[in-house]
Amino acid sequence: MNDKPSAARRLTLGKAIPMLLALTFVSELALRCIPLEEFAFRSHEALLDPDPRRDGPYLPGRSYRNERTYGDLAGLGNLPALRQYRRETFTTDAWGFRNPPSSRPEVPAAILIGDSFGVATGVEDRETLPAALGRLWGRGVYNASGMRKGDEAERIRAIARRLGIRGGLVIHEFLERQDVPVPPSAKFPEPPPDAGRAFSDRLKRVWATSRLRILAERIDRRMQDGRIVPNSYRSEVVLERLRNGAEILFSPIEIEVWRHRRSVDASHWRRMQAEIGKDGLRLVVLLVPVKYDVYGPLLEPPASQSTPGAEHLERLEASLVDAGVPVVNLKAVFRELAREGLPRGRYLYWRDDTHWNALGLEIAAQELVRAIPDPASPR
Amino acid sequence: MLFNSPQFLFLFLPATYVGFWSLQGSRRRHVWLTLTGYVFYACWNYRFCALMAFSTLVSYLAGLGFLRWTDARRRRLCLIVPVAVDLSLLAAFKYANFGLASLSSVVAAFGGSLPHGPLHILLPIGISFYTFHTITYIVDCYRGDVRPTRDFFEFASYVSFFAQLVAGPIARFRQVESDFEGLGRADRGAGLERGWSFFTIGMLKKVLIADTIAAVIDPALRNVAALSSLDAWLCVLGYTYQLYFDFSGYSDMAVGLGLLFGIRLPQNFDSPYMAASPAEFWRRWHISLSTILRDYLYIPLGGNRGSVWTTCRNILITMALGGLWHGANWTFVFWGCYHGALLLLYRLGARYWDRFPRPLGWAGTFVSVVLGWLFFRSTDFAMAREWLERMFVLHSGIPIPGRVVLIAAIAIAAAFAHFGPNSFQLRHEWRPAVALLLAALFGTSLLIILGGRPTPFLYFQF
Numbered sequence: 096m097n098d099k100p101s102a103a104r105r106l107t108l109g110k111a112i113p114m115l116l117a118l119t120f121v122s123e124l125a126l127r128c129i130p131l132e133e134f135a136f137r138s139h140e141a142l143l144d145p146d147p148r149r150d151g152p153y154l155p156g157r158s159y160r161n162e163r164t165y166g167d168l169a170g171l172g173n174l175p176a177l178r179q180y181r182r183e184t185f186t187t188d189a190w191g192f193r194n195p196p197s198s199r200p201e202v203p204a205a206i207l208i209g210d211s212f213g214v215a216t217g218v219e220d221r222e223t224l225p226a227a228l229g230r231l232w233g234r235g236v237y238n239a240s241g242m243r244k245g246d247e248a249e250r251i252r253a254i255a256r257r258l259g260i261r262g263g264l265v266i267h268e269f270l271e272r273q274d275v276p277v278p279p280s281a282k283f284p285e286p287p288p289d290a291g292r293a294f295s296d297r298l299k300r301v302w303a304t305s306r307l308r309i310l311a312e313r314i315d316r317r318m319q320d321g322r323i324v325p326n327s328y329r330s331e332v333v334l335e336r337l338r339n340g341a342e343i344l345f346s347p348i349e350i351e352v353w354r355h356r357r358s359v360d361a362s363h364w365r366r367m368q369a370e371i372g373k374d375g376l377r378l379v380v381l382l383v384p385v386k387y388d389v390y391g392p393l394l395e396p397p398a399s400q401s402t403p404g405a406e407h408l409e410r411l412e413a414s415l416v417d418a419g420v421p422v423v424n425l426k427a428v429f430r431e432l433a434r435e436g437l438p439r440g441r442y443l444y445w446r447d448d449t450h451w452n453a454l455g456l457e458i459a460a461q462e463l464v465r466a467i468p469d470p471a472s473p474r
Numbered sequence: 475m476l477f478n479s480p481q482f483l484f485l486f487l488p489a490t491y492v493g494f495w496s497l498q499g500s501r502r503r504h505v506w507l508t509l510t511g512y513v514f515y516a517c518w519n520y521r522f523c524a525l526m527a528f529s530t531l532v533s534y535l536a537g538l539g540f541l542r543w544t545d546a547r548r549r550r551l552c553l554i555v556p557v558a559v560d561l562s563l564l565a566a567f568k569y570a571n572f573g574l575a576s577l578s579s580v581v582a583a584f585g586g587s588l589p590h591g592p593l594h595i596l597l598p599i600g601i602s603f604y605t606f607h608t609i610t611y612i613v614d615c616y617r618g619d620v621r622p623t624r625d626f627f628e629f630a631s632y633v634s635f636f637a638q639l640v641a642g643p644i645a646r647f648r649q650v651e652s653d654f655e656g657l658g659r660a661d662r663g664a665g666l667e668r669g670w671s672f673f674t675i676g677m678l679k680k681v682l683i684a685d686t687i688a689a690v691i692d693p694a695l696r697n698v699a700a701l702s703s704l705d706a707w708l709c710v711l712g713y714t715y716q717l718y719f720d721f722s723g724y725s726d727m728a729v730g731l732g733l734l735f736g737i738r739l740p741q742n743f744d745s746p747y748m749a750a751s752p753a754e755f756w757r758r759w760h761i762s763l764s765t766i767l768r769d770y771l772y773i774p775l776g777g778n779r780g781s782v783w784t785t786c787r788n789i790l791i792t793m794a795l796g797g798l799w800h801g802a803n804w805t806f807v808f809w810g811c812y813h814g815a816l817l818l819l820y821r822l823g824a825r826y827w828d829r830f831p832r833p834l835g836w837a838g839t840f841v842s843v844v845l846g847w848l849f850f851r852s853t854d855f856a857m858a859r860e861w862l863e864r865m866f867v868l869h870s871g872i873p874i875p876g877r878v879v880l881i882a883a884i885a886i887a888a889a890f891a892h893f894g895p896n897s898f899q900l901r902h903e904w905r906p907a908v909a910l911l912l913a914a915l916f917g918t919s920l921l922i923i924l925g926g927r928p929t930p931f932l933y934f935q936f
Contacts, residue, residue, distance in 0.1 A: 105906075106906040106909050106910060107667055107904070107906075107909055108667060108670045108671045108674055108902075108904060108909050108912060108913065109666040109667040109669070109670045109671075111670075111909055111910070111912075111913040111916075112670045112673070112674055112913060112916055113670070115913055115916060115917055115920070116483060116484065116488075116920075119484070119917075119920055119924075120484055302480070305924075307924055308480075308924050308925065310925075311921050311922075311924035311925030311926075312924075312925040312926070313925070314921065314925055315922065315925035315926045316925075319689075321875060322875060323876065323878065323879060324689055324690070324875075324876050324879055325689060325690055325693045325694075325874075325875040325876045326875075327689060327693070327926075
């Protein structure tokens with residue numbers, strides 16, 4: 096007779112729980128062999144690159160394609176009923192910027208810098224601002240949006256040198272939500288590289304790209320459907336109704352920022368203009384209103400326009416003009432076209448996303464071209 | 475870093491555990507536990523590590539003072555100065571703004587105003603707990619109940635032991651002294667089964683029961699005025715079980731973690747919702763705190779040795795301060811006084827109350843405790859009044875989302891809380907099938923932890 100107990104009979108919590116933890120950890124490692132693209136719902140999550148040594152924010156030389164991507168706000172708020180499904184093709188170049196292989200052999204005439212609006216998450220490669228500008232100008236535009244933090248002017252000059260651009264245009268897409276950058280000074284010197292912060296960011300990125308976490312979160316979100324279990328993610332977004340009856344999502348941070356009066360000091364751009372001017376580059380600032388600024392007056396009931404922050408972009412535009420920095424403010428034309436398009440259901444921003452859509456991008460490109468007909472020659 | 479967070483489960487705990495058992499000797503293990511305790515604490519805010527280190531050093535030096543001096547005057551100095559320092563830190567960080575706000579209200583009532591608004595003070599997490607660790611050590615040394623330790627790291631590891639650092643149980647030094655002293659001889663296998671069993675049960679209590687209830691009642695309680703009477707009752711019942719399963723779950727996890735490191739932390743809950751009188755409730759609820767309040771406040775005040783009047787006074791002072799310990803808010807003070815009043819009423823009428831059949835005594839106690847939690851949960855008296863009004867005056871309303879889940883969770887929680895054994899009554903020797911079931915439930919909890927945002931334990935805010 097065999098006295099050895101079977102594996103099942105030997106099972107104790109003292110063994111099972113550590114094994115379970117180890118198994119979970121191993122599964123996490125194993126799942127990392129599968130590309131993140133298979134788990135992410137949009138390009139930004141799929142291709143974001145944690146390596147701070149590279150200029151660009153994304154993994155270099157990659158192409159992400161998703162037939163059913165949807166907006167960040169619908170994702171954040173766990174509101175599947177409000178998703179606007181669309182196709183997205185997102186291609187990065189060797190430096191990790193969003194630039195599909197170009198059919199134009201010539202040196203680009205302009206460089207676009209900015210945030211996720213410049214990157215244009217949620218639209219096809221051919222619908223981005225550089226693509227639209229390229230079509231209108233007949234000259235290539237290099238997309239350097241999402242550049243790592245640091246001395247922007249120095250980085251722009253490095254990119255221009257790398258691309259062989261001399262005497263071109265630098266377009267700074269600047270979203271209303273951002274705080275106006277303060278140039279380094281004796282009072283506020285450029286902060287030294289923070290190794291602790293970099294390490295913590297890296298850890299966060301490792302956690303953010305955990306396939307197991309993404310899968311578990313999907314289950315959690317599916318469970319929190321708002322009926323059987325309350326949707327705890329719902330408070331991450333603000334749901335409003337437009338005058339035409341359509342529902343639209345906003346970011347609460349965006350609304351909060353829009354309401355408050357903020358600094359409009361243009362000295363950062365004046366300094367940048369001077370710095371890049373050393374290489375013959377010229378600067379134009381493209382002021383992009385947040386979605387709430389454009390659609391706030393079209394809500395039912397309309398958002399109050401008498402808040403201290405409501406005129407932020409106008410004040411910033413005036414400050415830039417005073418500083419001698421060329422500027423294109425999209426607010427007025429966006430508000431006008433948003434109002435006109437509302438009855439026909441034509442929007443400039445995705446209703447389920449913080450960002451603008453292809454139409455918004457096209458309008459922005461047209462406005463820029465109207466202001467600067469030829470990127471190669473000074474106005 | 476929370477016990478129910480991936481960072482803790484997959485990084486901190488394995489690293490601390492492997493490091494601890496690979497080191498030989500008490501000294502090294504004390505240093506290791508101190509170090510990891512500070513790392514654990516630094517994950518919230520590294521700046522407050524200095525505060526804990528200061529409090530530890532002051533109490534340790536007081537202990538050395540007791541060893542060195544025998545004359546009453548110096549010994550009293552060794553008692554008063556460090557306790558005053560500890561209490562001043564607690565008062566400054568936890569109660570300064572509360573005091574200012576209260577004073578401001580009084581001044582405003584007379585038409586004046588204070589020159590200074592609220593101060594920008596961050597509350598160091600766990601300060602209420604580690605301050606009590608150090609104070610009880612000093613007082614016990616003074617009374618001669620414990621021999622002060624000369625080993626700084628033995629004491630530092632006791633104060634900063636991560637398992638009990640931020641939310642208890644408030645183990646007194648004398649309760650764990652022998653385990654800390656004998657850390658070098660601790661046997662890794664001895665506490666393994668019980669340790670993981672406690673930890674698993676605590677995790678299931680927290681993630682599967684307390685958090686499920688919280689997911690429904692937290693959004694509902696943001697707008698108490700919209701609750702129907704049924705939902706108002708469900709919310710107060712839900713919170714009753716949420717708090718118990720959350721805090722006792724945390725305590726079980728802490729006890730389990732202690733066992734994994736060879737340290738036996740004391741029992742903190744003894745099926746409190748089975749109590750048949752207010753006095754019994756306080757012998758079963760948050761035992762480590764209630765015994766500290768009894769031994770270091772109520773008895774020194776005179777306890778029940780004097781007249782009825784002084785006993786009443788002592789009970790009310792003890793319970794009001796116990797309430798205030800939970801948070802700098804008058805609702806907590808009220809809750810403490812409410813329980814003080816219950817204890818007084820029971821004290822005066824115990825001979826009648828105890829003649830009731832036990833189920834009747836239990837029902838009366840439970841309903842009183844549930845009503846008390848309403849004040850404990852309310853952010854202010856306006857919310858408490860609205861909530862009470864919703865409960866006792868018939869109101870209709872749209873059913874809260876997740877009502878069915880809430881009812882199911884309450885039913886399960888009630889069955890365990892009123893009829894099941896508590897963690898310390900279990901033998902923690904599971905049949906393989908039960909072990910498998912518990913492991914599967916632990917796996918489910920892990921999935922929830924990975925997918926959701928870890929919810930803090932309720933007692934962290936105290």
